[in-house]
Amino acid sequence: MSSFSLKDRQLYSQFSKVKMQRRFLLLCSAAVLLRCCHHSAAQTPPCYVTEDVVPDVICPNSVGISEIGDFLGRLSASAGATEYNKFGLYDNRAVRRLPAGLLADLRFSVIEVMSCPNLTQVDDFLGASSATVKNLSMVYDALTEVPQLTAPALLNLRLLQTDAPVVVRRSAFQGMTNIEEIKLESASVTPLAFYDLKRLKNLYMYSLAADPLLAGSFHFDSPSLACVFLVGDEFGGLAEPGTFGGFPRASQLWIQKILRFSADLFFNLLSRGVTVESPEPVTCDCHVAWIRRSAFLLQTRVRCLTGMQPVELPSVDEADFENCGLV
Incomplete structure (x- = not known):
């Protein structure tokens, strides 16, 4: 058998490497494939998949929603896993809207949308995650209302803003009635906003909007309610008679500032065994x-x-x- 020349050996070595790479890429899921190509691609992908046991999908770049949607669509159509831990969309000035079905067939238990200062509209974007998401955080975006989502498995909602207040309406929670804890910052509450949350345990509201609290704003129908925590010096402590109602026995209302402890505000709570506290x-x-x-x-x-x-x-x-x- 004739021996290989140096040039033959080099060509064979290159061919073997290419062959091994092709086999490896064929075995990769679409998620891993996109990550493998990350360093060689001419353009940085809009998102990446972590290598954890239960991976995250992270979108840290300020690119358009169509590019993010294409990435998620390819990931969803791949033969790989559809179960993930977290979807994170961070520091994006280009995204103005999250369209319906954005997450496609991907299933996340945690979703974070943070520091997207031009994001004003959120449709029912959860896709298959509507059945799996338990924790949703939307922080420092530009929403004007709590988004109306279909998320029956959702337990914790965190929606924090620092600029214009977000309006909290009863209709927002029609598709996520099993929430147990809510944290809101810079919000304005409409009557009966939380009434349909039958498992709500804790409500924390920071920087209440500078509006009087309307009758029915904090009426509840959850036997599990333990604590309602209201912080907002700017609203001046103004509250209409009948603002508070439906608190179960041994629950607590902590309100930073209230101008008058009149009976038409608090008698119904105290007579049911509720604790009321105000430090101002x-x-x-x-x-x-x-x-x-x-x-x-x-x-x-x-x-x-x-x-x-x-x-x-x-x-x-x-x-x-x-x-x-x-x-």
């Missing part, structure tokens, strides 16, 4: 007499303005309210 001091005149002179005093934390420093309502002499009428 108020003028303790006759509007708190019904609390100071009743057993409800033990369920509240009211701080009173004085000449020196705020004092707790139990420290105010009950005789100071003797001219306020009967409780």
Whole structure:
């Protein structure tokens, strides 16, 4: 048998490498294939797939939604896995809308859409993830309303903004009624917004919009409700009678500022065994007499303005309210 020349050996070596590479690429799923080509492609792909046991799909580049959709579509059409841990869309100034079905047949349990300052419209983009997503975070985008999504498995919703407030409507939650915890920042609440969330445990709202709280805004129908936490100095502590309702026994309302502890706001809560607390001091005149002179005093934390420093309502002499009428 004739021996290979040096040139033959070089050609054979190159051919073997190419053959091995072709076999490897044929065995790769589309997700791995896209990642394998990441370094050799002329243009950086809009997204990539991590190499974790349960991988993430991360889209960190400021590219158009059509490119992201093409990537996800190819990934969905591949013969590889469809179960993933997280979908992350980050730091994208080009995306203005998440169209319906964007995630195609891919199934994620965590979805994060963060720092997309021109994203104003979110359609029902979850695709197959509507049955699997448990945690959804939309942070520092430019939404004007809580998006109306179909996500019956969703347990935790986090929607934080710093600019224009996002409006919270009852219709937003029609397709995600099993939520257990919500965190909102810079939001304006419409009446009965949370009423259909029968498993809600905790509601945290930061930087409430500078609007009065309307009657029915915080009416609930969840026997699991434990804590409602409302922070918003700018709204001035204005609340209409009937703002709060449906709190179960032993639940808690923590509200940063409220101007008056009037009975038409809080009697229905305290009579059901709810704890009400507000750290901002108020003028303790006759509007708190019904609390100071009743057993409800033990369920509240009211701080009173004085000449020196705020004092707790139990420290105010009950005789100071003797001219306020009967409780």
